[in-house]
Amino acid sequence: MKRKEDIDLIFQPNMVRIERILPQMTDHRLFQLKFVDEDVARSFSHAPGQFVEVTVLGVGEAPISISSPPTRPGIIEICIRKAGSVTSALFELQKGDLIALRGPFGRGFPMDLLKGQDLLLVAGGLGMAPLRSLLQAILDDRASFGDLVLMYGARNPDDILFKYELLGLMNRTDIKYLLSVDVDEEGIWRQYIGVVTGLFERVELNPETTFCGLCGPPIMYRFVVQELLKRNIPTERIFVSLERMMQCGVGKCGHCAIGEYYCCTDGPVFKYSEINHIKEAI
Ligand SMILES: Cc1cc2nc3c(=O)[nH]c(=O)nc-3n(C[C@H](O)[C@H](O)[C@H](O)COP(=O)(O)OP(=O)(O)OC[C@H]3O[C@@H](n4cnc5c(N)ncnc54)[C@H](O)[C@@H]3O)c2cc1C
Ligand code: FES
Numbered sequence: 001m002k003r004k005e006d007i008d009l010i011f012q013p014n015m016v017r018i019e020r021i022l023p024q025m026t027d028h029r030l031f032q033l034k035f036v037d038e039d040v041a042r043s044f045s046h047a048p049g050q051f052v053e054v055t056v057l058g059v060g061e062a063p064i065s066i067s068s069p070p071t072r073p074g075i076i077e078i079c080i081r082k083a084g085s086v087t088s089a090l091f092e093l094q095k096g097d098l099i100a101l102r103g104p105f106g107r108g109f110p111m112d113l114l115k116g117q118d119l120l121l122v123a124g125g126l127g128m129a130p131l132r133s134l135l136q137a138i139l140d141d142r143a144s145f146g147d148l149v150l151m152y153g154a155r156n157p158d159d160i161l162f163k164y165e166l167l168g169l170m171n172r173t174d175i176k177y178l179l180s181v182d183v184d185e186e187g188i189w190r191q192y193i194g195v196v197t198g199l200f201e202r203v204e205l206n207p208e209t210t211f212c213g214l215c216g217p218p219i220m221y222r223f224v225v226q227e228l229l230k231r232n233i234p235t236e237r238i239f240v241s242l243e244r245m246m247q248c249g250v251g252k253c254g255h256c257a258i259g260e261y262y263c264c265t266d267g268p269v270f271k272y273s274e275i276n277h278i279k280e281a282i
Helices: 004-010 038-043 085-091 125-140 163-171 196-202 218-230
Strands: 014-023 028-035 051-056 060-065 076-081 098-105 118-124 148-154 176-181 210-215 238-241 269-271
Touching (some): 028 038, 028 085, 051 076, 051 085, 060 125, 076 085, 076 125, 118 125, 118 218, 125 210, 148 196, 176 196, 218 238
Parallel strands (some): 118 148, 118 210
Antiparallel strands (some): 051 060, 238 269
């Protein structure tokens, strides 16, 4: 049984200062945050795929993935899409303002298991925000992993998150970065046009050595998983990050139930083999 002090701690927010706000595409911003308390800053650590509960004082709280990797401590980055009350209030804040964080919470990607393996990362839309944490953690310790492929699908060329940062990957020889857009109304796109699954024709995957990490909308999971299964990737080598409405973020309120799991504590990252029997999971 958890001690009362442990339970109190999971509901205990810590203040962070906004160090920088980096605009992304329309209605998306990257916030760089620093803990006010240096002891908290030193002891904070997370796994890629975990999330924090972000509080804007006087407005409310929302679960948000950590976009920065554990390999770059000191600053925590979160990428926000303006959706409702909390995220809109974040857009009103400036450099130097204070917000509060609880966490990190949930189960992230199993970094120890991924070491030494070939990796395929597939992101769709805002899914690039949590997947960036995993991508940067791998790039920061590149020698510990095998072949690396990143597939990223955006709606159109203006909707690519971390556009210029990711462009830098095109010149690297230790990662294959494949980018697709669903539509290109202006006729400016020189890479793949179509849904992200169309990129599978451009890669060879070894089912015995490849692990896959997927972050995106449920419809993307359905089609990407089909492609992976066609290539004999075992279901326990496919990791998906699920998103559910959350309140407490710590397994107490039941809001985020998926079958026998709570997304906030058993996920948000699940092996596909753990959830493929649950119809409403994706
Ligand atoms: C584990 C996890 C990680 C997340 N990471 C990010 C992130 O990195 N960046 C980001 O911008 N957002 C992220 N979200 C989504 C974010 O938490 C919701 O958009 C949240 O509702 C925003 O709070 P709000 O007060 O601004 O909006 P609200 O006023 O709560 O709601 C705005 C609208 O979004 C709907 N909504 C609320 N939660 C969800 C949800 N989980 N899925 C679909 N629709 C929802 C509401 O019904 C409402 O229509 C994440 C959610 C989860 C569960
Ligand atoms: S959000 Fe409360 S149990 Fe998951």
